[in-house]
Amino acid sequence: MSEQFEQGEAATLSGWQAAAADLAHCVRFYSRLPVPALPWEQNAHALPSFPRLVRMIPLAGLVIGLLPAALLGLALTLGLGPWLSAILAVAAMVITTGGLHEDGLADMADSFGGSTREKRLEIMRDSRIGSFGASALFLSLALRIGALATLASRIDGSAVIAVVLIVASLSRTAGLMPLVFLSPARRDGIARSVGQPARETFWLAAGIAGGISVILGAIAGLPPSGIALMLVLSALSGAALTGFASRHLGGQTGDVAGAAQQVAEIAALIGLLTVVQP
Template sequence: MSDNTPPRPTPTLAQLLDAIRFLTILPVPNSDRAPEPDWLTRAMTFFPIVGVGIGVISAMVLVLGSSLFGPGLAALLAVAASVMVTGAMHEDGLADTFDSFGGGWSVERRLEIMKDSRLGTYGGLALGLDVALRATALAQLPLWAALAALVACHAAARATPGFVTRKLSYAGNISGMKVSYADAPMRKDEFVLVLITVALASLPLLLVSPLALLAGLGGGAALAALMTRWAKRLLGGYTGDVLGAVEQMFEIGFLLGVAAVLAA
Protein backbone atom coordinates (compact mmCIF):
# COMPACT_ATOMS: atom_id res chain seq x y z
CA MET A 1 0.00 0.00 0.00
CA SER A 2 1.04 3.57 -0.55
CA ASP A 3 2.34 5.65 2.33
CA ASN A 4 0.78 8.83 0.87
CA THR A 5 -1.40 9.31 3.93
CA PRO A 6 -1.93 12.58 5.80
CA PRO A 7 0.68 13.26 8.49
CA ARG A 8 -0.33 12.20 11.96
CA PRO A 9 0.59 13.74 15.30
CA THR A 10 3.58 12.34 17.14
CA PRO A 11 2.57 9.36 19.32
CA THR A 12 1.62 10.56 22.79
CA LEU A 13 0.52 9.31 26.16
CA ALA A 14 -3.07 9.87 25.03
CA GLN A 15 -2.63 7.28 22.28
CA LEU A 16 -1.15 4.80 24.75
CA LEU A 17 -4.20 5.30 26.96
CA ASP A 18 -6.40 4.74 23.91
CA ALA A 19 -4.63 1.41 23.35
CA ILE A 20 -5.08 0.36 26.98
CA ARG A 21 -8.72 1.41 26.92
CA PHE A 22 -9.39 -0.49 23.70
CA LEU A 23 -7.51 -3.72 24.49
CA THR A 24 -8.22 -4.18 28.18
CA ILE A 25 -10.76 -3.64 30.92
CA LEU A 26 -8.19 -1.84 33.08
CA PRO A 27 -9.34 1.54 34.38
CA VAL A 28 -7.69 4.50 32.68
CA PRO A 29 -8.53 8.21 32.75
CA ASN A 30 -11.31 9.26 30.41
CA SER A 31 -10.24 11.18 27.35
CA ASP A 32 -11.30 14.81 27.22
CA ARG A 33 -10.59 15.17 23.51
CA ALA A 34 -12.80 14.37 20.55
CA PRO A 35 -11.77 11.09 18.86
CA GLU A 36 -10.00 11.55 15.55
CA PRO A 37 -11.02 9.35 12.58
CA ASP A 38 -7.79 7.35 12.69
CA TRP A 39 -7.41 7.17 16.48
CA LEU A 40 -7.41 3.38 16.51
CA THR A 41 -4.71 3.11 13.84
CA ARG A 42 -2.47 5.38 15.88
CA ALA A 43 -3.28 3.43 19.03
CA MET A 44 -2.14 0.24 17.25
CA THR A 45 1.40 1.60 17.51
CA PHE A 46 1.14 0.97 21.25
CA PHE A 47 -0.63 -2.39 21.10
CA PRO A 48 2.60 -4.37 21.74
CA ILE A 49 3.36 -2.18 24.78
CA VAL A 50 -0.07 -3.03 26.18
CA GLY A 51 0.69 -6.64 25.28
CA VAL A 52 3.77 -6.50 27.51
CA GLY A 53 1.56 -5.43 30.40
CA ILE A 54 -0.92 -8.23 29.72
CA GLY A 55 1.96 -10.71 29.55
CA VAL A 56 3.36 -9.49 32.87
CA ILE A 57 -0.04 -9.89 34.56
CA SER A 58 -0.39 -13.38 33.13
CA ALA A 59 3.16 -14.22 34.24
CA MET A 60 2.45 -13.04 37.80
CA VAL A 61 -0.58 -15.32 37.95
CA LEU A 62 1.56 -18.18 36.63
CA VAL A 63 4.11 -17.65 39.42
CA LEU A 64 1.39 -17.56 42.07
CA GLY A 65 -0.39 -20.56 40.58
CA SER A 66 2.85 -22.53 40.41
CA SER A 67 3.43 -21.96 44.12
CA LEU A 68 -0.06 -23.23 44.99
CA PHE A 69 -0.86 -25.83 42.33
CA GLY A 70 0.81 -27.93 39.68
CA PRO A 71 2.02 -26.58 36.32
CA GLY A 72 -1.16 -27.58 34.48
CA LEU A 73 -3.56 -25.60 36.65
CA ALA A 74 -1.11 -22.71 36.93
CA ALA A 75 -0.89 -22.48 33.13
CA LEU A 76 -4.67 -22.53 32.80
CA LEU A 77 -4.99 -19.76 35.38
CA ALA A 78 -2.38 -17.70 33.54
CA VAL A 79 -4.34 -18.01 30.29
CA ALA A 80 -7.54 -17.20 32.16
CA ALA A 81 -5.92 -14.06 33.56
CA SER A 82 -5.12 -12.75 30.09
CA VAL A 83 -8.68 -13.50 28.99
CA MET A 84 -10.09 -11.59 31.95
CA VAL A 85 -7.79 -8.58 31.53
CA THR A 86 -8.76 -8.23 27.87
CA GLY A 87 -12.44 -8.93 28.42
CA ALA A 88 -12.12 -11.96 26.08
CA MET A 89 -11.91 -9.49 23.21
CA HIS A 90 -9.65 -11.57 20.97
CA GLU A 91 -11.33 -14.84 21.90
CA ASP A 92 -14.67 -13.36 20.85
CA GLY A 93 -13.17 -12.46 17.48
CA LEU A 94 -11.80 -15.98 17.08
CA ALA A 95 -15.18 -17.57 17.83
CA ASP A 96 -17.09 -15.23 15.51
CA THR A 97 -14.58 -15.80 12.72
CA PHE A 98 -14.76 -19.59 12.90
CA ASP A 99 -18.56 -19.53 13.08
CA SER A 100 -18.56 -17.26 10.05
CA PHE A 101 -16.10 -19.27 7.98
CA GLY A 102 -17.64 -22.59 8.93
CA GLY A 103 -21.29 -21.67 8.49
CA GLY A 104 -21.39 -19.18 5.63
CA TRP A 105 -21.62 -19.96 1.91
CA SER A 106 -21.16 -16.44 0.61
CA VAL A 107 -19.29 -13.33 1.68
CA GLU A 108 -22.54 -11.61 2.64
CA ARG A 109 -23.72 -14.58 4.71
CA ARG A 110 -20.32 -14.90 6.45
CA LEU A 111 -20.39 -11.24 7.44
CA GLU A 112 -23.96 -11.64 8.68
CA ILE A 113 -22.95 -14.60 10.87
CA MET A 114 -19.95 -12.63 12.12
CA LYS A 115 -22.26 -9.92 13.45
CA ASP A 116 -24.47 -12.48 15.25
CA SER A 117 -23.70 -12.50 18.99
CA ARG A 118 -24.72 -16.13 19.39
CA LEU A 119 -22.01 -18.79 19.72
CA GLY A 120 -22.13 -21.66 17.23
CA THR A 121 -20.51 -25.07 17.06
CA TYR A 122 -17.47 -23.93 15.07
CA GLY A 123 -16.86 -21.00 17.40
CA GLY A 124 -17.29 -23.11 20.52
CA LEU A 125 -14.83 -25.71 19.28
CA ALA A 126 -12.35 -23.02 18.26
CA LEU A 127 -12.54 -21.42 21.72
CA GLY A 128 -12.06 -24.73 23.52
CA LEU A 129 -9.09 -25.73 21.39
CA ASP A 130 -7.62 -22.24 21.66
CA VAL A 131 -7.54 -22.24 25.46
CA ALA A 132 -6.49 -25.89 25.65
CA LEU A 133 -3.58 -25.50 23.24
CA ARG A 134 -2.25 -22.36 24.89
CA ALA A 135 -2.53 -23.70 28.43
CA THR A 136 -1.10 -27.12 27.55
CA ALA A 137 1.86 -25.64 25.66
CA LEU A 138 2.57 -23.25 28.53
CA ALA A 139 2.41 -26.08 31.08
CA GLN A 140 5.17 -27.95 29.20
CA LEU A 141 7.69 -25.17 29.82
CA PRO A 142 10.00 -24.66 32.78
CA LEU A 143 8.70 -21.76 34.87
CA TRP A 144 11.50 -19.36 33.95
CA ALA A 145 10.97 -20.04 30.24
CA ALA A 146 7.19 -19.78 30.53
CA LEU A 147 7.44 -16.33 32.12
CA ALA A 148 9.65 -15.03 29.32
CA ALA A 149 7.45 -16.66 26.68
CA LEU A 150 4.28 -15.04 28.03
CA VAL A 151 5.68 -11.51 27.80
CA ALA A 152 7.12 -12.03 24.31
CA CYS A 153 4.00 -13.81 23.08
CA HIS A 154 1.52 -11.17 24.18
CA ALA A 155 3.64 -8.33 22.82
CA ALA A 156 4.29 -9.93 19.43
CA ALA A 157 0.70 -11.15 18.99
CA ARG A 158 -0.62 -7.62 19.37
CA ALA A 159 1.59 -6.41 16.57
CA THR A 160 -0.38 -8.53 14.09
CA PRO A 161 -3.41 -6.21 13.60
CA GLY A 162 -1.19 -3.50 12.11
CA PHE A 163 0.32 -5.94 9.62
CA VAL A 164 -3.05 -7.33 8.57
CA THR A 165 -4.67 -3.93 8.06
CA ARG A 166 -1.72 -2.94 5.91
CA LYS A 167 -1.81 -6.08 3.75
CA LEU A 168 -5.57 -6.58 3.33
CA SER A 169 -8.48 -4.32 2.54
CA TYR A 170 -11.44 -3.96 4.88
CA ALA A 171 -14.21 -6.44 4.05
CA GLY A 172 -16.97 -5.13 6.29
CA ASN A 173 -18.00 -2.43 3.79
CA ILE A 174 -20.10 -5.02 1.98
CA SER A 175 -22.51 -5.25 4.90
CA GLY A 176 -22.29 -1.62 5.89
CA MET A 177 -19.86 -2.18 8.78
CA LYS A 178 -17.65 0.74 7.74
CA VAL A 179 -14.92 1.72 10.19
CA SER A 180 -12.84 4.86 9.99
CA TYR A 181 -9.45 3.20 10.58
CA ALA A 182 -9.84 1.06 7.44
CA ASP A 183 -8.76 4.04 5.34
CA ALA A 184 -5.70 4.83 7.47
CA PRO A 185 -3.21 1.93 7.56
CA MET A 186 -0.14 2.20 9.77
CA ARG A 187 2.87 3.97 8.32
CA LYS A 188 6.36 2.53 8.11
CA ASP A 189 7.67 4.76 10.90
CA GLU A 190 4.91 3.48 13.17
CA PHE A 191 5.96 -0.07 12.37
CA VAL A 192 9.47 0.77 13.55
CA LEU A 193 8.18 1.52 17.06
CA VAL A 194 6.08 -1.65 16.97
CA LEU A 195 9.07 -3.79 15.98
CA ILE A 196 11.33 -2.16 18.58
CA THR A 197 8.76 -2.91 21.29
CA VAL A 198 8.45 -6.54 20.22
CA ALA A 199 12.23 -6.90 20.08
CA LEU A 200 12.66 -5.53 23.61
CA ALA A 201 9.84 -7.71 24.94
CA SER A 202 11.51 -10.75 23.36
CA LEU A 203 14.91 -10.18 24.98
CA PRO A 204 14.24 -12.36 28.08
CA LEU A 205 13.23 -15.31 25.91
CA LEU A 206 16.18 -14.64 23.60
CA LEU A 207 18.50 -14.98 26.59
CA VAL A 208 16.77 -18.22 27.59
CA SER A 209 16.94 -19.77 24.12
CA PRO A 210 17.39 -18.03 20.76
CA LEU A 211 16.09 -21.17 19.03
CA ALA A 212 12.92 -21.15 21.14
CA LEU A 213 12.30 -17.51 20.25
CA LEU A 214 12.76 -18.21 16.55
CA ALA A 215 10.46 -21.24 16.77
CA GLY A 216 7.85 -19.18 18.59
CA LEU A 217 7.94 -16.29 16.15
CA GLY A 218 7.94 -18.69 13.22
CA GLY A 219 5.03 -20.73 14.57
CA GLY A 220 3.04 -17.64 15.43
CA ALA A 221 3.68 -15.99 12.08
CA ALA A 222 2.73 -19.18 10.22
CA LEU A 223 -0.66 -19.57 11.91
CA ALA A 224 -1.37 -15.84 11.70
CA ALA A 225 -0.54 -15.87 8.00
CA LEU A 226 -2.76 -18.91 7.49
CA MET A 227 -5.70 -17.13 9.11
CA THR A 228 -4.99 -13.99 7.07
CA ARG A 229 -4.98 -15.94 3.80
CA TRP A 230 -8.16 -17.73 4.84
CA ALA A 231 -9.85 -14.38 5.50
CA LYS A 232 -8.73 -13.04 2.13
CA ARG A 233 -10.14 -16.07 0.36
CA LEU A 234 -13.48 -16.23 2.17
CA LEU A 235 -14.13 -12.55 2.87
CA GLY A 236 -11.86 -10.72 0.47
CA GLY A 237 -10.25 -8.89 3.39
CA TYR A 238 -10.37 -8.42 7.14
CA THR A 239 -12.85 -7.34 9.81
CA GLY A 240 -12.37 -6.56 13.49
CA ASP A 241 -13.23 -10.16 14.34
CA VAL A 242 -10.63 -11.42 11.90
CA LEU A 243 -7.99 -9.26 13.59
CA GLY A 244 -8.88 -10.90 16.91
CA ALA A 245 -8.66 -14.34 15.33
CA VAL A 246 -5.26 -13.58 13.83
CA GLU A 247 -3.99 -12.43 17.22
CA GLN A 248 -5.16 -15.64 18.87
CA MET A 249 -3.69 -17.83 16.17
CA PHE A 250 -0.35 -16.10 16.67
CA GLU A 251 -0.48 -16.80 20.42
CA ILE A 252 -1.20 -20.48 19.78
CA GLY A 253 1.58 -20.83 17.22
CA PHE A 254 4.07 -18.93 19.37
CA LEU A 255 3.53 -21.03 22.50
CA LEU A 256 3.53 -24.27 20.52
CA GLY A 257 6.80 -23.26 18.84
CA VAL A 258 8.48 -22.44 22.14
CA ALA A 259 7.18 -25.65 23.72
CA ALA A 260 8.53 -27.68 20.79
CA VAL A 261 12.03 -26.50 21.73
CA LEU A 262 11.88 -26.17 25.51
CA ALA A 263 9.25 -28.69 26.63
CA ALA A 264 10.31 -30.16 29.96
Protein backbone atom coordinates in the same frame (compact mmCIF):
# COMPACT_ATOMS: atom_id res chain seq x y z
CA MET B 1 -13.73 13.49 12.14
CA SER B 2 -12.65 11.69 15.32
CA GLU B 3 -9.33 10.76 13.69
CA GLN B 4 -8.71 14.39 12.66
CA PHE B 5 -9.47 15.51 16.21
CA GLU B 6 -7.04 12.98 17.68
CA GLN B 7 -4.31 13.96 15.21
CA GLY B 8 -4.83 17.60 16.13
CA GLU B 9 -4.63 16.70 19.81
CA ALA B 10 -1.43 14.69 19.24
CA ALA B 11 0.16 17.63 17.45
CA THR B 12 -0.18 19.76 20.62
CA LEU B 13 1.60 17.22 22.84
CA SER B 14 5.27 16.55 23.39
CA GLY B 15 6.73 13.29 22.11
CA TRP B 16 6.52 11.39 25.39
CA GLN B 17 3.05 12.74 26.17
CA ALA B 18 1.74 11.61 22.77
CA ALA B 19 3.35 8.18 23.22
CA ALA B 20 1.85 7.80 26.71
CA ALA B 21 -1.58 8.86 25.45
CA ASP B 22 -1.36 6.39 22.55
CA LEU B 23 -0.35 3.60 24.92
CA ALA B 24 -3.27 4.42 27.23
CA HIS B 25 -5.68 4.39 24.25
CA CYS B 26 -4.37 0.98 23.15
CA VAL B 27 -4.67 -0.57 26.61
CA ARG B 28 -8.23 0.76 26.97
CA PHE B 29 -9.20 -0.62 23.56
CA TYR B 30 -7.62 -4.06 24.00
CA SER B 31 -8.54 -4.67 27.65
CA ARG B 32 -10.91 -4.01 30.53
CA LEU B 33 -8.13 -2.53 32.65
CA PRO B 34 -9.24 0.70 34.38
CA VAL B 35 -6.81 3.12 32.71
CA PRO B 36 -7.51 6.64 34.02
CA ALA B 37 -7.46 9.65 31.72
CA LEU B 38 -4.02 11.24 31.61
CA PRO B 39 -3.88 14.94 32.55
CA TRP B 40 -3.07 15.99 28.98
CA GLU B 41 -5.66 13.79 27.24
CA GLN B 42 -8.61 15.73 25.83
CA ASN B 43 -10.67 12.77 24.58
CA ALA B 44 -9.45 9.78 26.60
CA HIS B 45 -12.24 7.35 25.77
CA ALA B 46 -12.67 8.05 22.06
CA LEU B 47 -12.34 5.20 19.58
CA PRO B 48 -8.59 4.88 18.86
CA SER B 49 -7.06 5.88 15.55
CA PHE B 50 -5.07 2.83 14.49
CA PRO B 51 -2.98 4.61 11.83
CA ARG B 52 -1.29 6.51 14.67
CA LEU B 53 -1.49 4.06 17.58
CA VAL B 54 -0.10 0.92 15.95
CA ARG B 55 3.45 1.52 17.13
CA MET B 56 2.33 1.26 20.77
CA ILE B 57 0.45 -2.04 20.44
CA PRO B 58 3.48 -4.23 21.31
CA LEU B 59 3.90 -2.24 24.55
CA ALA B 60 0.16 -2.40 25.23
CA GLY B 61 0.43 -6.19 24.90
CA LEU B 62 3.12 -6.15 27.59
CA VAL B 63 0.88 -4.16 29.94
CA ILE B 64 -2.06 -6.49 29.30
CA GLY B 65 0.15 -9.52 29.98
CA LEU B 66 1.38 -8.29 33.37
CA LEU B 67 -1.52 -9.59 35.47
CA PRO B 68 -1.69 -13.07 33.87
CA ALA B 69 2.11 -13.38 34.08
CA ALA B 70 2.15 -12.33 37.74
CA LEU B 71 -0.68 -14.72 38.59
CA LEU B 72 1.13 -17.56 36.84
CA GLY B 73 4.31 -16.84 38.79
CA LEU B 74 2.43 -16.62 42.10
CA ALA B 75 0.55 -19.86 41.46
CA LEU B 76 3.77 -21.70 40.63
CA THR B 77 5.45 -20.26 43.73
CA LEU B 78 2.55 -21.47 45.88
CA GLY B 79 3.03 -24.97 44.52
CA LEU B 80 -0.26 -25.18 42.61
CA GLY B 81 1.42 -27.08 39.80
CA PRO B 82 1.83 -26.23 36.11
CA TRP B 83 -1.67 -27.15 34.94
CA LEU B 84 -3.68 -25.23 37.53
CA SER B 85 -1.25 -22.31 37.24
CA ALA B 86 -1.65 -22.24 33.45
CA ILE B 87 -5.45 -22.34 33.75
CA LEU B 88 -5.38 -19.40 36.15
CA ALA B 89 -3.07 -17.43 33.86
CA VAL B 90 -5.21 -17.97 30.76
CA ALA B 91 -8.37 -17.19 32.75
CA ALA B 92 -6.76 -13.95 33.93
CA MET B 93 -5.94 -13.03 30.33
CA VAL B 94 -9.51 -13.69 29.19
CA ILE B 95 -10.88 -11.57 32.04
CA THR B 96 -8.35 -8.81 31.42
CA THR B 97 -9.27 -8.54 27.74
CA GLY B 98 -12.97 -9.23 28.18
CA GLY B 99 -12.63 -12.15 25.77
CA LEU B 100 -12.09 -9.66 22.91
CA HIS B 101 -9.90 -11.92 20.79
CA GLU B 102 -11.75 -15.10 21.72
CA ASP B 103 -14.96 -13.51 20.50
CA GLY B 104 -13.31 -12.73 17.16
CA LEU B 105 -12.05 -16.29 16.81
CA ALA B 106 -15.49 -17.74 17.57
CA ASP B 107 -17.24 -15.42 15.10
CA MET B 108 -14.78 -16.20 12.33
CA ALA B 109 -15.05 -19.95 12.98
CA ASP B 110 -18.85 -19.73 12.79
CA SER B 111 -18.52 -18.10 9.36
CA PHE B 112 -17.42 -21.48 8.00
CA GLY B 113 -21.11 -22.33 7.92
CA GLY B 114 -21.82 -19.66 5.29
CA SER B 115 -21.86 -20.58 1.61
CA THR B 116 -21.33 -17.04 0.29
CA ARG B 117 -19.25 -14.03 1.34
CA GLU B 118 -22.38 -12.07 2.29
CA LYS B 119 -23.73 -14.95 4.39
CA ARG B 120 -20.40 -15.37 6.17
CA LEU B 121 -20.27 -11.69 7.10
CA GLU B 122 -23.86 -11.88 8.30
CA ILE B 123 -23.05 -14.89 10.49
CA MET B 124 -20.05 -13.07 11.98
CA ARG B 125 -22.33 -10.25 13.12
CA ASP B 126 -24.65 -12.64 14.94
CA SER B 127 -23.94 -12.48 18.68
CA ARG B 128 -24.91 -16.13 19.12
CA ILE B 129 -22.14 -18.76 19.08
CA GLY B 130 -22.62 -21.80 16.87
CA SER B 131 -20.96 -25.21 16.91
CA PHE B 132 -17.93 -24.04 14.90
CA GLY B 133 -17.40 -21.09 17.24
CA ALA B 134 -17.80 -23.14 20.41
CA SER B 135 -15.36 -25.75 19.10
CA ALA B 136 -12.82 -23.08 18.16
CA LEU B 137 -13.05 -21.50 21.62
CA PHE B 138 -12.58 -24.84 23.36
CA LEU B 139 -9.61 -25.77 21.19
CA SER B 140 -7.97 -22.36 21.59
CA LEU B 141 -8.23 -22.43 25.39
CA ALA B 142 -7.10 -26.06 25.55
CA LEU B 143 -4.09 -25.45 23.30
CA ARG B 144 -2.99 -22.33 25.15
CA ILE B 145 -3.40 -23.91 28.59
CA GLY B 146 -1.73 -27.15 27.50
CA ALA B 147 1.22 -25.37 25.88
CA LEU B 148 1.73 -23.03 28.84
CA ALA B 149 1.45 -25.85 31.37
CA THR B 150 3.95 -27.99 29.47
CA LEU B 151 6.36 -25.06 29.26
CA ALA B 152 5.94 -24.44 33.01
CA SER B 153 6.97 -28.05 33.63
CA ARG B 154 10.11 -27.69 31.49
CA ILE B 155 11.49 -24.23 32.35
CA ASP B 156 11.74 -22.22 35.56
CA GLY B 157 9.12 -19.79 36.79
CA SER B 158 10.84 -16.59 35.69
CA ALA B 159 11.26 -17.94 32.17
CA VAL B 160 7.61 -18.95 31.80
CA ILE B 161 6.55 -15.51 33.09
CA ALA B 162 8.66 -13.98 30.32
CA VAL B 163 6.95 -16.28 27.79
CA VAL B 164 3.51 -14.95 28.81
CA LEU B 165 4.71 -11.37 28.31
CA ILE B 166 6.36 -12.18 24.99
CA VAL B 167 3.32 -13.87 23.46
CA ALA B 168 1.03 -11.11 24.77
CA SER B 169 3.06 -8.56 22.83
CA LEU B 170 3.93 -10.68 19.81
CA SER B 171 0.46 -12.08 19.13
CA ARG B 172 -1.26 -8.70 19.27
CA THR B 173 1.23 -7.36 16.77
CA ALA B 174 0.60 -10.32 14.48
CA GLY B 175 -3.12 -9.65 14.89
CA LEU B 176 -2.59 -6.34 13.09
CA MET B 177 -1.63 -8.03 9.83
CA PRO B 178 -5.16 -8.42 8.43
CA LEU B 179 -5.89 -4.76 9.26
CA VAL B 180 -2.72 -3.61 7.53
CA PHE B 181 -2.67 -5.76 4.41
CA LEU B 182 -6.40 -6.08 3.63
CA SER B 183 -9.19 -3.60 3.02
CA PRO B 184 -12.27 -3.73 5.28
CA ALA B 185 -14.78 -6.36 4.19
CA ARG B 186 -17.68 -4.12 5.22
CA ARG B 187 -18.55 -0.50 4.59
CA ASP B 188 -19.22 -0.04 8.29
CA GLY B 189 -17.96 -1.62 11.47
CA ILE B 190 -15.05 -1.10 13.85
CA ALA B 191 -12.37 -2.22 11.38
CA ARG B 192 -13.28 0.63 9.03
CA SER B 193 -13.93 3.24 11.73
CA VAL B 194 -10.52 2.85 13.42
CA GLY B 195 -8.68 3.38 10.13
CA GLN B 196 -6.17 1.30 8.20
CA PRO B 197 -2.62 1.41 9.59
CA ALA B 198 0.21 2.23 7.21
CA ARG B 199 2.55 -0.63 6.40
CA GLU B 200 5.56 1.43 7.47
CA THR B 201 4.03 1.91 10.93
CA PHE B 202 3.25 -1.80 11.16
CA TRP B 203 6.86 -2.72 10.39
CA LEU B 204 7.93 -0.37 13.19
CA ALA B 205 5.55 -2.15 15.56
CA ALA B 206 6.84 -5.52 14.37
CA GLY B 207 10.39 -4.40 15.08
CA ILE B 208 9.41 -3.28 18.58
CA ALA B 209 7.65 -6.59 19.25
CA GLY B 210 10.68 -8.48 17.96
CA GLY B 211 12.99 -6.44 20.18
CA ILE B 212 10.80 -7.07 23.22
CA SER B 213 10.82 -10.81 22.49
CA VAL B 214 14.60 -10.99 22.08
CA ILE B 215 15.36 -8.89 25.18
CA LEU B 216 12.91 -10.64 27.50
CA GLY B 217 13.86 -14.04 26.11
CA ALA B 218 17.56 -13.38 26.64
CA ILE B 219 17.01 -12.12 30.20
CA ALA B 220 14.91 -15.22 31.00
CA GLY B 221 17.46 -17.56 29.44
CA LEU B 222 15.21 -18.89 26.69
CA PRO B 223 17.05 -20.61 23.84
CA PRO B 224 17.71 -18.25 20.89
CA SER B 225 16.36 -20.82 18.45
CA GLY B 226 13.12 -20.95 20.45
CA ILE B 227 12.76 -17.17 20.41
CA ALA B 228 13.42 -17.14 16.66
CA LEU B 229 10.79 -19.82 16.11
CA MET B 230 8.25 -17.84 18.13
CA LEU B 231 8.88 -14.81 15.92
CA VAL B 232 8.69 -16.77 12.68
CA LEU B 233 5.60 -18.83 13.52
CA SER B 234 3.62 -15.89 14.87
CA ALA B 235 4.36 -13.96 11.67
CA LEU B 236 3.52 -16.92 9.44
CA SER B 237 0.27 -17.59 11.26
CA GLY B 238 -0.74 -13.94 10.96
CA ALA B 239 0.08 -14.01 7.25
CA ALA B 240 -1.83 -17.27 6.76
CA LEU B 241 -4.92 -15.89 8.51
CA THR B 242 -4.67 -12.74 6.39
CA GLY B 243 -4.56 -14.76 3.19
CA PHE B 244 -7.45 -16.93 4.30
CA ALA B 245 -9.58 -13.89 5.20
CA SER B 246 -8.92 -12.43 1.76
CA ARG B 247 -10.26 -15.56 0.06
CA HIS B 248 -13.01 -16.31 2.59
CA LEU B 249 -14.40 -12.82 3.21
CA GLY B 250 -12.85 -10.59 0.58
CA GLY B 251 -11.25 -8.42 3.27
CA GLN B 252 -10.79 -8.00 6.98
CA THR B 253 -12.94 -7.30 10.01
CA GLY B 254 -12.20 -6.84 13.69
CA ASP B 255 -13.09 -10.50 14.19
CA VAL B 256 -10.37 -11.51 11.72
CA ALA B 257 -7.82 -9.52 13.72
CA GLY B 258 -8.97 -11.25 16.93
CA ALA B 259 -8.69 -14.67 15.31
CA ALA B 260 -5.20 -13.81 14.03
CA GLN B 261 -4.10 -12.91 17.56
CA GLN B 262 -5.33 -16.22 18.94
CA VAL B 263 -3.69 -18.29 16.23
CA ALA B 264 -0.42 -16.36 16.57
CA GLU B 265 -0.34 -16.92 20.35
CA ILE B 266 -0.86 -20.66 19.94
CA ALA B 267 1.73 -20.89 17.16
CA ALA B 268 4.35 -19.02 19.21
CA LEU B 269 3.83 -21.20 22.30
CA ILE B 270 3.99 -24.46 20.34
CA GLY B 271 7.04 -23.21 18.44
CA LEU B 272 8.92 -22.62 21.68
CA LEU B 273 7.81 -26.01 22.99
CA THR B 274 9.43 -27.81 20.06
CA VAL B 275 12.78 -26.36 21.13
CA VAL B 276 12.44 -26.59 24.93
CA GLN B 277 12.60 -30.31 25.46
CA PRO B 278 12.13 -32.05 28.87
